[in-house]
Amino acid sequence: MAHTIRIRKGLDIRLKGAASGAISTIALGERIAVHPSDYAGLTPKMFVNAGDVVQCGDVLFYDKNHPEVKYVSPVAGTVQEPVRGAKRRILSVEVIVATGADAAGGNRSIPQLDGSASAEAVRAAMLEGGLWPMLRQRPFDVVPEPDCIVRDIFVSGFDSAPLAPSAAQQLEGRLDAFQKGIDFLRVCAPKDRNVQLGVSAGDDTFNDVQGVDLTVFNGPHPAGNVGVHIHHVAPVNAGETVWTIAMQDVANLGDSLSSGTYVNRRVVALTGSRAQTALLSCTAGTLIGDLTAGRVESVGTRVISGNALTGVQRDGKDALGAFHHQITCIPEGEDPQFFLTKGWMGPGFDKFSASRTFPTWLMPKSASFDLNTNLNGEERAFVMSGQYEAVFPFDIYPVHLVKSIIVGDLDRMEQLGIYEVAPEDFALCEYVCTSKIATQKTVREGLDTMRTELG
Numbered sequence: 346m347a348h349t350i351r352i353r354k355g356l357d358i359r360l361k362g363a364a365s366g367a368i369s370t371i372a373l374g375e376r377i378a379v380h381p382s383d384y385a386g387l388t389p390k391m392f393v394n395a396g397d398v399v400q401c402g403d404v405l406f407y408d409k410n411h412p413e414v415k416y417v418s419p420v421a422g423t424v425q426e427p428v429r430g431a432k433r434r435i436l437s438v439e440v441i442v443a444t445g446a447d448a449a450g451g452n453r454s455i456p457q458l459d460g461s462a463s464a465e466a467v468r469a470a471m472l473e474g475g476l477w478p479m480l481r482q483r484p485f486d487v488v489p490e491p492d493c494i495v496r497d498i499f500v501s502g503f504d505s506a507p508l509a510p511s512a513a514q515q516l517e518g519r520l521d522a523f524q525k526g527i528d529f530l531r532v533c534a535p536k537d538r539n540v541q542l543g544v545s546a547g548d549d550t551f552n553d554v555q556g557v558d559l560t561v562f563n564g565p566h567p568a569g570n571v572g573v574h575i576h577h578v579a580p581v582n583a584g585e586t587v588w589t590i591a592m593q594d595v596a597n598l599g600d601s602l603s604s605g606t607y608v609n610r611r612v613v614a615l616t617g618s619r620a621q622t623a624l625l626s627c628t629a630g631t632l633i634g635d636l637t638a639g640r641v642e643s644v645g646t647r648v649i650s651g652n653a654l655t656g657v658q659r660d661g662k663d664a665l666g667a668f669h670h671q672i673t674c675i676p677e678g679e680d681p682q683f684f685l686t687k688g689w690m691g692p693g694f695d696k697f698s699a700s701r702t703f704p705t706w707l708m709p710k711s712a713s714f715d716l717n718t719n720l721n722g723e724e725r726a727f728v729m730s731g732q733y734e735a736v737f738p739f740d741i742y743p744v745h746l747v748k749s750i751i752v753g754d755l756d757r758m759e760q761l762g763i764y765e766v767a768p769e770d771f772a773l774c775e776y777v778c779t780s781k782i783a784t785q786k787t788v789r790e791g792l793d794t795m796r797t798e799l800g
Contacts, residue, residue: 352564417475421451457605525599634661678717
């Protein structure tokens with residue numbers, strides 16, 4: 346019987362606009378894009394030039410510090426001039442999608458493996474086939490180095506973020522591919538360890554999956570965060586490396602290595618009160634505009650790649666985030682609010698509060714809210730309030746850790762557990778923060794600093 350862990354600290358933000366129903370397949374648009382900024386710590390270097398014709402799975406750019414780690418095109422087509430920002434930093438690489446006869450046979454072959462493959466063969470195939478960037482590691486929440494020694498591999502079998510799609514929705518019809526992916530990952534783990542799979546209480550999606558150690562997590566968000574699973578099952582110590590990978594990427598890994606062709610399909614939930622909610626199947630790199638066309642109110646709407654807590658605001662010409670399986674569309678909150686009705690003196694019958702400020706805490710758990718992006722204030726003095734601790738289910742002092750990052754105290758950062766966390770683990774802290782501190786950005790800066798100092 347699987348071990349059950351109860352998460353008591355956290356918060357479920359009940360937004361309107363969950364996606365349900367059948368999954369619709371989105372045809373490829375005119376172009377796709379890959380954003381190097383989706384991969385923390387990456388210094389990209391172009392492998393192709395503008396005008397080059399590529400197949401699906403051909404290399405577009407690689408990591409300057411680790412040339413073995415390649416980032417590939419999810420479609421066949423023609424490469425465009427990279428979009429660059431300050432200091433010629435590459436912001437995105439676009440590919441015009443091939444059509445008709447040009448698209449036929451447009452898949453590059455990658456190493457094809459079976460269940461008897463060795464760990465060295467699986468690693469080499471992932472690097473050669475452009476599958477390695479699907480992995481992330483703790484510490485630092487970055488793509489692992491090619492020669493790192495992994496202690497454990499963790500997969501989160503559910504997402505507890507607001508409006509996130511369920512495991513059954515994300516893996517509909519792909520459990521066989523998921524099992525193949527688990528088999529390949531298990532080869533890379535130490536011989537005495539299975540893949541660690543965290544599942545939601547009451548979910549039987551993964552009951553028949555072999556080669557995993559199941560742990561059931563019960564409680565509010567962030568119960569589905571892989572960082573929470575690692576902390577409660579086997580915390581990361583200094584000098585150790587743990588891999589993490591999303592459940593859909595496990596299925597993509599299984600399909601790719603077993604077929605010998607690069608596969609990166611994704612089920613995306615279009616959610617939020619400003620969207621005609623839907624479940625969409627698409628190719629990685631699909632533009633936001635192709636996914637939201639005709640389904641989202643165009644005026645006064647913020648379109649977020651990812652969930653409302655950790656996602657990134659993107660317009661229609663940008664691509665879905667590399668690690669995102671959700672698009673959230675919520676109001677911008679730019680309209681003025683009369684202080685006696687909707688403002689700070691209003692009764693708040695339509696407002697959600699983490700601290701029981703409004704009477705809506707008496708409403709049933711099934712009630713949902715149409716929240717906007719308004720911060721209702723500005724950044725102010727960072728005080729000790731106990732707010733972070735109430736929603737942070739780690740045995741770590743979150744405020745002390747954030748303050749040590751702000752002042753650049755590397756020893757204190759290490760002592761306070763920075764190796765265990767990622768920015769997403771502090772998303773709720775940022776949400777409830779009275780001081781309006783950009784906590785996730787601060788944690789990302791701290792992780793980058795530690796990684797640089799450690800070489």
